[in-house]
Amino acid sequence: MSGPLKGIRVIEIGTLIAAPFAARMMGEFGAEVIKIEAPVTGDPIRKWRKLYEGTSLWWYLQSRNKKSISINLKSPEGIEIIKRLASNADVLIENLKPGAMEKLGLGWDVLHALNPKLTMVRISGYGQTGPYKDRPGFGAIGEAMGGIRYTTGEPDGAPARVGISLGDSLASLHAVMGALMSILRVKTGQGDGQVVDVSLVESVFNLMESLVPEYDLLGHVRERSGGALPGIAPSNTYPTRDGAYVVVAGNSDPIFKRLMRAIGRDDLADDPHFEHNDGRVTQVGLLDAAIAGWTSANSIETVLATLERANVPAGRIYSVADIIADPHYQARDMILSAELPGGVKIKMPGIVPKLSETPGQVNWQGPALGAHTTEVLTDLGFAEIDIQRLKERGVVQ
Template structure:
């Protein structure tokens, strides 16, 4: 993949996934997010999009010159090849790409690849080393496999939506597509484990099956053990952390501050800050169980202290006492924060339309092989000719496919 000279980025460095070839088939969030992460750490990612509109994410949320600024993040370090997978010729081109790939990422509904003659057994016969990441609403098996599933449904079925509310009020969205992102992260973990297995076990590939609701459910902590052992159905708790105290959001004169005073020694320091040494020394508040029993009282006294102060005043006092606390950041807060800047978590990225936009940096931070942005997000089909030529097609063959509408 060619380096884009318009990007003012970090110098080239050894890439953890250099030499890894990824074919991305799918759209929107979960599958493309997983491929994005692989690309950030050096993998060559070829994204197959349908001719015409391409991935719908190109047109989601706020657009700049007709293209979503979200696209600039989700599709950096990728090559775009426009192929009509509904045609037999397009399916053949996809199979030829997959035959030379290490990883295939797809998030179609279960059965779609099979309908195109690309079932796992067929692709693994074509390319035995292939690792296939398949992300779907309910997984590739089970009674719900054919139901349509989006991230928001996975969040509900996984147990998250029930808890994301104030008590007695309607369950609310987290505010982002967290179900899709959690599925993507689990998918990346699965791909890396499968690649490690391939490395030590004779080069054999396999299928990584990720269901949206299972990725959410995997993060639900003690939800099921508590139900199994005690018959307790955990309920919404708003901004509090149930069973752990004190930990909540507290009102200041100009906003909200989050305080985590739930460690035994931290609690004592917190009480000293707010002038309640009597509570710091109370025998029944020396451990978490006792504090949970009096959580309403503790939240009230902490809230009374914060309400008399600005966020800056409260945070300065809490920081000095080494009590974990923070403000509720908005996009503007994140964009201007010096800590985000110091850790390269806000990057200036050029677009192929001549703009520069601030985008999130790369996570995680690797000391020897850090992730990089090597190319900006492509326009639809930007790399079709180059990729097909690399597969051995002549200019005349590519032109004939384009005339038939197979590629664009």
């Protein structure tokens, strides 16, 4: 492993999305990630969504660069293995229900005593404190209570969801940020490790812009607005003649003028009422109708080419097929070639962000259940005969 996180050991005790995605990102930048899985079944994501020969394609992506060690956490010997791992780790990431780690004998007081330098990242629905902390919480609930679903969808329709597990992924990003800040504190000698408490609800809420002060001071409740950007005009999704859709963002003052001239509406470009955003917002319907009238009369290629020449931000709404075929994605190494067991070639997403000197990398895809159990236990000092006995007793797989 190489990268800016080389030498950082991460223990992942999590399933499905939030904790595993956070650990995956750290692994892509050089951290040694040891994923703890239950014997026999492993992480449920191994069977989620589309399967290829019995294994989820999502699994191969979500667990790349990770070492899989299968441990029975219901056994005292299994808990002792986790303690030995934590004693020599930098980060432990978990997304169990609050209190579950304590019931296992792996609470913060125990782990901190074993390893004062350890950072414990805890991802849950509502956080480790508060009246809702014991409620079950998934990413979908975080999206609902964090405010984003209320503002998503058509104005006359029901609240909608984004087509991905956004709440979980936002929690993962906050988890990585928190882990890195805590690691920096430890590595620079400013103090010991700490708990990074990440809530799914709060991770979504953190993205909700000026929602709170708008309501508190003005009594304004931001509602669903379809493809438009409320309070900023014009910025919306518009149809084209050939059935495609284009997002056009003409919402700065100079861009608005260039956009209007590009679509042949000099009258609107020169109208002093539309010189600034506050005036444009009051007539957003008129402006959207003008833009949609022009896009509807032209093909997506003509629309994009015209707006590019005018230096107006615009983009076609991409499907996955569009993404894979796009030369810019390819030039940025955002579509990588990978190999599944048996030698099957497959495309996978690239790594974000791009670091100039220590870029991330993919060394292997999601491993078989327990593929690294023997390796990891050997590194911990277990003799071969002891490892075999642990396997025979069902402590490890």
